[in-house]
Amino acid sequence: MLVSIADVLPHSPLRAAPLRLPAGPLVVDLGVIGPGKVGSALLTQLRLAAPRLLRECNLQLRLRAVSDSRHMWLDCDDDALNSRIHGAQTWRPTALNEFAAYVAGRGDNVAVLADCSASDAVAEHYAGWLGAGIHVVTPNKRAASGPLDRWHRIAQASNASGARLHYEGTVGAGLPVVQTLRDLIDTGDELLSVEGMLSGTLAWLFNRFDGSQPFSALVRQAHEMGYTEPDPRDDLSGVDVARKLVILSREAGLPLSLEDVDVRSLIPAFLTDCDRAEFMDRLDELDAPMAALLTEARASGGVLRHVARLHEGRASVGVQVLGADHAFAHARLTDNVVRFATRRYCDNALVVQGPGAGPEVTAAAVFTDLLRVAGAMGVKRCA
Amino acid sequence: MLVSIADVLPHSPLRAAPLRLPAGPLVVDLGVIGPGKVGSALLTQLRLAAPRLLRECNLQLRLRAVSDSRHMWLDCDDDALNSRIHGAQTWRPTALNEFAAYVAGRGDNVAVLADCSASDAVAEHYAGWLGAGIHVVTPNKRAASGPLDRWHRIAQASNASGARLHYEGTVGAGLPVVQTLRDLIDTGDELLSVEGMLSGTLAWLFNRFDGSQPFSALVRQAHEMGYTEPDPRDDLSGVDVARKLVILSREAGLPLSLEDVDVRSLIPAFLTDCDRAEFMDRLDELDAPMAALLTEARASGGVLRHVARLHEGRASVGVQVLGADHAFAHARLTDNVVRFATRRYCDNALVVQGPGAGPEVTAAAVFTDLLRVAGAMGVKRCA
Numbered sequence: 001m002l003v004s005i006a007d008v009l010p011h012s013p014l015r016a017a018p019l020r021l022p023a024g025p026l027v028v029d030l031g032v033i034g035p036g037k038v039g040s041a042l043l044t045q046l047r048l049a050a051p052r053l054l055r056e057c058n059l060q061l062r063l064r065a066v067s068d069s070r071h072m073w074l075d076c077d078d079d080a081l082n083s084r085i086h087g088a089q090t091w092r093p094t095a096l097n098e099f100a101a102y103v104a105g106r107g108d109n110v111a112v113l114a115d116c117s118a119s120d121a122v123a124e125h126y127a128g129w130l131g132a133g134i135h136v137v138t139p140n141k142r143a144a145s146g147p148l149d150r151w152h153r154i155a156q157a158s159n160a161s162g163a164r165l166h167y168e169g170t171v172g173a174g175l176p177v178v179q180t181l182r183d184l185i186d187t188g189d190e191l192l193s194v195e196g197m198l199s200g201t202l203a204w205l206f207n208r209f210d211g212s213q214p215f216s217a218l219v220r221q222a223h224e225m226g227y228t229e230p231d232p233r234d235d236l237s238g239v240d241v242a243r244k245l246v247i248l249s250r251e252a253g254l255p256l257s258l259e260d261v262d263v264r265s266l267i268p269a270f271l272t273d274c275d276r277a278e279f280m281d282r283l284d285e286l287d288a289p290m291a292a293l294l295t296e297a298r299a300s301g302g303v304l305r306h307v308a309r310l311h312e313g314r315a316s317v318g319v320q321v322l323g324a325d326h327a328f329a330h331a332r333l334t335d336n337v338v339r340f341a342t343r344r345y346c347d348n349a350l351v352v353q354g355p356g357a358g359p360e361v362t363a364a365a366v367f368t369d370l371l372r373v374a375g376a377m378g379v380k381r382c383a
Numbered sequence: 384m385l386v387s388i389a390d391v392l393p394h395s396p397l398r399a400a401p402l403r404l405p406a407g408p409l410v411v412d413l414g415v416i417g418p419g420k421v422g423s424a425l426l427t428q429l430r431l432a433a434p435r436l437l438r439e440c441n442l443q444l445r446l447r448a449v450s451d452s453r454h455m456w457l458d459c460d461d462d463a464l465n466s467r468i469h470g471a472q473t474w475r476p477t478a479l480n481e482f483a484a485y486v487a488g489r490g491d492n493v494a495v496l497a498d499c500s501a502s503d504a505v506a507e508h509y510a511g512w513l514g515a516g517i518h519v520v521t522p523n524k525r526a527a528s529g530p531l532d533r534w535h536r537i538a539q540a541s542n543a544s545g546a547r548l549h550y551e552g553t554v555g556a557g558l559p560v561v562q563t564l565r566d567l568i569d570t571g572d573e574l575l576s577v578e579g580m581l582s583g584t585l586a587w588l589f590n591r592f593d594g595s596q597p598f599s600a601l602v603r604q605a606h607e608m609g610y611t612e613p614d615p616r617d618d619l620s621g622v623d624v625a626r627k628l629v630i631l632s633r634e635a636g637l638p639l640s641l642e643d644v645d646v647r648s649l650i651p652a653f654l655t656d657c658d659r660a661e662f663m664d665r666l667d668e669l670d671a672p673m674a675a676l677l678t679e680a681r682a683s684g685g686v687l688r689h690v691a692r693l694h695e696g697r698a699s700v701g702v703q704v705l706g707a708d709h710a711f712a713h714a715r716l717t718d719n720v721v722r723f724a725t726r727r728y729c730d731n732a733l734v735v736q737g738p739g740a741g742p743e744v745t746a747a748a749v750f751t752d753l754l755r756v757a758g759a760m761g762v763k764r765c766a
Contacts, residue, residue, distance in 0.1 A: 014480050016487040016494040016516035019545040019760075049571035057569075097397050104399040111399040133399035162402040175733060176559045176566070183559070186440075187750040188432035330713050332731050344744055348715050350558060350737035360727050367570040375759050377402075 025060040028110045028374055031103035032066045033096070034117035038139060038169075039066070041363035042116060049367070059374050064103045067094050069119070074102055096125050104134050110377045114366050115140045124150070130165060131157035137369035139169025139362045144250065145243035148257055151250065164373050169365030171198065171244045172336045172356040179372075180352060181251045181340060190343040191252040193311040198244045200334035200357040201227050201235040202306035206319070207333060209304060215290035216283040223280075227334070231276045236266040238306070238317045245308045245315050248338075256315055264318030266290075297321040303329045327351065408443040411493045411757055414486035415449045416479070417500035421522060421552075422449070424746035425499060432750070442757050447486045450477050452502070457485055479508050487517050493760045497749050498523045507533075513548060514540035520752035522552025522745050527633065528626035531640055534633065547756050552748030554581065554627045555719045555739040562755075563735060564634045564723060573726040574635040576694040581627045583717035583740040584610050584618040585689035589702070590716060592687060598673035599666040606663075610717070614659045619649040621689070621700045628691045628698050631721075639698055647701030649673075680704040686712045710734065 030046070032039050046061055053059040066073045072094045104111035113129060115122050115138035123143035126136055127150070143154055144167050158165050171177045185191065197203045204227055208218050219236070222228045228235050242261040249256040265272075266286065271279055297304045302321040305328045309316050322328055331337050336356025339349040355361060413429070415422050429444055436442045449456045455477045487494035496512060498505050498521035506526035509519050510533070526537055527550050541548050554560045568574065580586045587610055591601050602619070605611045611618050625644040632639040648655075649669065654662055680687045685704040688711045692699050705711055714720050719739025722732040738744055 014484045014487065014511065014515045014517075016546070017491045019516055045571050049569070052571075053569070101397045104397070108400045128397065132397045133402055134397075163399070174727070176563045176735070179562075180559045183751045183754070184747070186432070186436070186754055187747045188428050188435075189747065327713075327715075330710075332710075335731055344557070344747060345737055348718055348738050352559070352735055354728055354733040355731050364567070364570045364572065364727060368566045371566070371569055372758075375755075 025054060025058045026110065026374060026377060027060045027062060027106075028112055028370070028377075029062050029064045029103050029106050030370070031064055031099060031111075031113045033068075033099070033113060033115045033122055034119070035066050035068055036116065037359035038362045038366070039114070039116035041359040042114060042366050045360075045363055045367050057374075059371075061370075062109075064106070065099055067096070067099050069117070070094055072099050096122065097128065100125070100129050100132070100134055104132065110373065111135065112137060112370055112373055114138065114370065116363075116366065118142070120146065126165065127153045127157040130154060130163045131161055133161045133163050135164045135166075135373045137164075137166045137366050137373065139167065139173070139366055141167075141170045141240075141243045141247065143167070144170055145246040145258060148255055164376060166369030166372050167247070168369050169362045170247050172338060172352065172354075173358060174361035174364040174368070175336060175338070175352050175354050175356055177338050177352055178247070178251060180350070181248060184340065184342055184344075184350075185252055189345075191310075192341040192343065192346060193309065194245070194248050194252075194338065194340055195311075195328075195349075196245075196248075196308045196336070196338040197305060197328055197331060198241045198308050198336055198338070198356065199235060199238075199306060200336060200355065201229075202238075202241070203331060203336065204334045206304050206306055207331070209290070209294060211291070211294055211298075214284060214287040216287050219283055219286070220280075231279070233267050233272070233276075233279060238263045238265055241306070241308050242315075242317045245310055245317060249310050249315055252310075254310070254313060260315060262314070262316040262318075264316070266319065293319060293321075302326075305329070305331075408437060408441045409493065409757060409760060410443045410445060410489075411495055411753070411760075412445050412447045412486050412489050413753070414447055414482060414494075414496045416451075416482070416496060416498045416505055417502070418449050418451055419499065420742035421745045421749070422497070422499035424742040425497060425749050428743075428746055428750050440757075442754075444753075445492075447489070448482055450479070450482050452500070453477055455482050479505065480511065483508070483512050483515070483517055487515065493756065494518065495520060495753055495756055497521065497753065499746075499749065501525070503529065509548060510536045510540040513537060513546045514544055516544045516546050518546045518756045519548045520749050520756065521548075521550050522556070522749055523550075524553045524623075524626045524630065526550070527553055528629040528641060531638055547759060549752030549755050550630070551752050552745045553630050555721060555735065555737075556741060557744035557747040557751070558719060558721070558735050558737050558739055560721050560735055561630070561634060563733070564631060567723065567725055567727075567733075568635055572728075574693075575724040575726065575729060576692065577628070577631050577635075577721065577723055578694075578711075578732075579628070579631075579691045579719070579721040580688060580711055580714060581624045581691050581719055581721070581739065582618060582621075582689060583719060583738065584612075584615075585621075585624070586714060586719065587717045589687050589689055590714070592673070592677060594674070594677055594681075597667060597670040599670050602666055602669070603663075614662070616650050616655070616659075616662060621646045621648055624689070624691050625698075625700045628693055628700060632693050632698055635693075637693070637696060643698060645697070645699040645701075647699075649702065676702060676704075685709075688712070688714075 050061050112135040118140055120142045126143050168178045205218050219232055223232050242263045246256050246258055302323050304319055305322050307320045335353055337353045339351050341349045433444050495518040501523055503525045509526050551561045588601050592598055602615055606615050625646045629639050629641055685706050687702055688705050690703045718736055720736045722734050724732045
């Protein structure tokens with residue numbers, strides 16, 4: 001016999017427990033560490049987006065302090081998002097914990113530090129900050145790819161206090177990579193493999209390397225255009241890509257360290273330790289081995305690509321010969337590409353592709369992380 | 384003169400305002416509407432992931448009730464994630480508001496309804512539920528692509544109560560599309576265009592349509608393999624794709640309705656109103672016009688693809704001739720592809736690609752939305 005629910009619950013009202021909405025706007029006090037290209041782009045984005053976030057999301061972002069490696073600027077003005085770093089402010093010697101304490105010392109407000117440095121010394125502070133209830137958002141790869149014991153201390157501090165650490169910008173800059181993988185895992189999917197082209201610089205070099213000019217000429221060209229790090233070996237070594245792969249592997253529950261990644265550097269051993277000027281002078285010593293690789297690829301009808309791969313617990317980074325019909329053979333210029341093969345995405349992978357470097361898109365990743373924190377703290381609609 | 388921060392703030396402790404962590408686990412009471420393929424996949428995923436979410440994220444998911452269009456099952460067992468729908472339960476005639484009241488009537492717990500139906504009648508309830516503080520997660524396109532006045536009422540209800548509506552699964556199923564666009568907009572980027580292949584069925588048809596067999600044979604084949612809706616016209620009309628484009632346009636701040644989309648249906652007018660059996664019988668009447676399109680594409684060295692496009696405020700859906708070097712020419716089988724061109728991603732677009740349909744990946748999108756809600760309600764680490 002079917003009975004009406006009214007027989008069971010005659011007086012049930014359509015009303016959930018009231019949500020804890022803040023009476024006024026949610027105020028986020030922000031400290032930015034590292035006002036370089038990414039930090040500056042972030043400050044500009046925050047300034048431009050702040051009015052809309054206040055109006056539509058009831059979220060008030062307040063820039064409280066900025067620090068570089070030697071100085072910090074402390075703001076005491078409530079309306080600071082309209083200020084500039086290089087104004088009539090007082091710069092003070094940087095003491096990062098005092099900096100953090102200044103940002104966090106504002107009653108009930110949410111305190112967030114945006115680490116836009118690439119510094120291991122800053123990452124060393126994360127556990128302390130998170131443990132003190134200060135959220136951290138960052139594209140700095142040092143913590144998430146650094147020593148495992150530190151990474152565990154950071155996770156424990158975050159779990160204990162509830163403060164969040166978000167680092168979407170560490171892989172693929174503004175592309176949705178880290179959160180996508182986390183969502184797959186959190187909803188019970190199982191990672192079978194990750195394949196990626198995780199360096200825009202290396203993608204550009206191998207997209208262009210067709211034998212019409214020596215490899216060293218392409219490196220010089222990329223260097224002049226600002227595509228490479230000041231010392232191109234920082235790209236060619238593959239270590240930066242390996243850091244990204246470590247981050248993704250940990251996200252998937254595989255506690256790898258940098259030493260666990262099989263990194264095949266493009267730099268011959270005899271050019272590893274010389275100074276940068278000598279390396280640039282001797283760049284053409286890369287040409288013969290690279291030309292041999294290209295010949296080998298051509299002989300099998302394939303192409304050369306710099307690929308990061310995580311498969312069956314094994315992580316590797318280096319140049320590979322791929323079939324001409326491989327998706328990576330068609331990637332465009334400096335694009336990053338990440339392919340997640342999972343139990344659910346096993347026939348065809350889940351692919352995210354696009355520009356994976358640059359100040360604006362990296363800053364946007366940090367901004368997105370900041371909105372995730374605000375969303376977690378109860379802000380409406382955003383994040 | 385540089386002074387130490389200690390001179391300014393000598394007593395500042397490194398301690399943010401304590402975060403409001405729940406003492407025990409955050410309890411989410413869940414009601415699932417529509418226990419079809421997607422709803423059943425969701426129940427399975429929830430059951431498998433629940434132990435880990437409780438252990439690692441302090442999140443307790445409790446399935447409270449399930450409803451189809453005629454019956455509902457009310458659970459009074461706290462450990463219901465281990466139960467099945469088709470067990471020794473009492474089915475009751477569905478009355479959706481009573482159903483919602485049952486799920487929400489549990490003290491301080493977070494109440495979430497997962498609408499896994501494709502029903503407009505269910506979407507009609509969203510504003511009331513959200514206004515009452517009940518969160519809604521759904522792959523149902525009806526609300527987000529339906530009448531604008533209803534959509535505005537839904538947004539207002541959500542804003543007023545703080546209850547969330549998430550609908551990642553409406554476009555590309557489990558692919559990160561809706562949240563990606565929202566993040567771009569929220570961080571101040573500007574959408575220049577969206578181009579997408581948003582139907583796996585139509586992608587498959589045009590990937591296969593090379594002239595070696597008539598178009599109708601491919602439609603019959605797709606129908607037999609279960610790639611199409613029971614009536615293939617629901618795919619071929621392009622209306623479902625148009626709904627997805629409406630959802631993306633609204634997300635970008637452009638309040639379009641279905642009537643604003645220029646939809647070029649693949650179904651000739653004289654086959655629009657006949658019954659399904661007659662349509663299937665007369666399917667080969669599509670062959671001549673489709674063959675003509677293919678000839679036209681070939682003459683220009685291009686390929687045929689079914690494309691949704693939003694550009695300069697204009698939305699269109701239909702078959703297009705694309706150059707052989709266009710990214711969509713290389714898409715694989717049933718893959719969905721979405722390309723966002725924005726002010727920040729203007730030279731190369733941000734591209735998300737992969738399987739964009741199917742019960743498992745659609746359910747995963749609903750699950751991810753559920754984790755977003757839990758994250759917004761203070762759950763640690765997840766979302």
